[in-house]
Amino acid sequence: MKVKLGHIELQNPVIPASGTCGFGREMSEWLDLNGLGAIATKGTTREARYGNALPRIAECPAGLINAIGLQNPGVEEVIRHEMPELRKIYRGPVIANVSGFSIEEYAYVCERMDKETDAAIIEVNISCPNVHNGGMAFGTSAEAAAEVTRAVKAVTTKPVYMKLSPNVTDITAIARACVNAGADGLCLINTMLGMRIDIRRRQPVIANRYGGYSGPGVFPVALRMVNQVSKACPGTPVIGCGGVSSAEEVIEMMMAGATAVEIGAANLKNPMVCQEIITRLPEVMNELKIAHLQDIIGIV
Numbered sequence: 669m670k671v672k673l674g675h676i677e678l679q680n681p682v683i684p685a686s687g688t689c690g691f692g693r694e695m696s697e698w699l700d701l702n703g704l705g706a707i708a709t710k711g712t713t714r715e716a717r718y719g720n721a722l723p724r725i726a727e728c729p730a731g732l733i734n735a736i737g738l739q740n741p742g743v744e745e746v747i748r749h750e751m752p753e754l755r756k757i758y759r760g761p762v763i764a765n766v767s768g769f770s771i772e773e774y775a776y777v778c779e780r781m782d783k784e785t786d787a788a789i790i791e792v793n794i795s796c797p798n799v800h801n802g803g804m805a806f807g808t809s810a811e812a813a814a815e816v817t818r819a820v821k822a823v824t825t826k827p828v829y830m831k832l833s834p835n836v837t838d839i840t841a842i843a844r845a846c847v848n849a850g851a852d853g854l855c856l857i858n859t860m861l862g863m864r865i866d867i868r869r870r871q872p873v874i875a876n877r878y879g880g881y882s883g884p885g886v887f888p889v890a891l892r893m894v895n896q897v898s899k900a901c902p903g904t905p906v907i908g909c910g911g912v913s914s915a916e917e918v919i920e921m922m923m924a925g926a927t928a929v930e931i932g933a934a935n936l937k938n939p940m941v942c943q944e945i946i947t948r949l950p951e952v953m954n955e956l957k958i959a960h961l962q963d964i965i966g967i968v
């Protein structure tokens with residue numbers, strides 16, 4: 669089940685996605701973190717953030733809308749407390765997810781993470797739809813995406829993966845801009861901007877009005893985008909994400925072009941899903957006569 673994400677070897681391709689496993693502690697009550705391929709930590713900003721007003725989750729038939737608003741304790745607390753605590757329970761690769769509201773903030777937080785943590789990869793979220801004037805604004809313009817990439821690459825020595833938004837007309841243009849600006853890898857997709865209305869209250873369900881939709885309903889869209897981006901950027905590792913909740917879907921994502929696969933909303937429904945997928949993967953590989961997962965990456 670081993671895969672090579674750039675120069676980093678993962679024992680398997682299964683990674684809980686940023687924002688759905690905190691900094692590992694809660695998830696460790698349900699499963700042994702050391703069985704995971706890697707862990708993507710909660711989006712971290714310069715300052716601590718309480719996030720958006722409640723309610724900030726709306727359940728949907730095939731997924732959920734979230735508008736958490738990047739709640740996190742801020743980069744200094746993540747360095748001082750969260751990352752060392754994670755290390756007490758987890759030995760594998762950490763993917764440090766970083767967010768920001770300006771190019772300077774992205775660079776600052778990435779530089780701190782680069783210097784003060786042993787994260788294997790820095791994942792730069794330029795695709796958060798749940799905060800005003802931040803996040804997604806950088807991921808919906810090729811120029812802005814390239815500018816963030818350059819600024820972050822200038823201050824980091826670790827591999828930088830840009831996390832892309834599906835809320836664009838042509839995701840390959842953004843992906844290429846990031847790669848040309850020096851990105852070592854790409855992660856896609858983040859959530860799709862969505863909305864639900866409480867028809868009895870005549871109000872949006874989410875206090876923030878709109879939120880990011882993800883879960884099983886977005887899987888075909890994520891798969892298509894992973895396929896397009898992996899073909900548009902040959903040689904650049906892609907982490908596939910969006911709607912995955914089974915071993916079969918992990919394999920489908922890899923056939924589309926993903927080297928590793930992040931699992932998001934599915935963890936909220938079943939906190940053991942990553943472990944269950946890892947246990948099931950060898951059976952599915954056997955059925956499909958796949959000797960090494962690395963062999964199926966981008967075959968379709």
Ligand SMILES: Cc1cc2nc3c(=O)[nH]c(=O)nc-3n(C[C@H](O)[C@H](O)[C@H](O)COP(=O)(O)O)c2cc1C
Nearest residue numbers: 685686687711734793857858882883910911932933
């Ligand atoms: C509750 C929640 C919080 C999230 N927080 C973050 C975050 O802090 N940073 C980030 O890059 N993505 C965040 N995401 C997006 C996920 O990492 C993932 O890209 C997206 O949900 C698509 O995958 P899924 O369909 O498996 O949920 C969050 C998603 C959810 C559901």
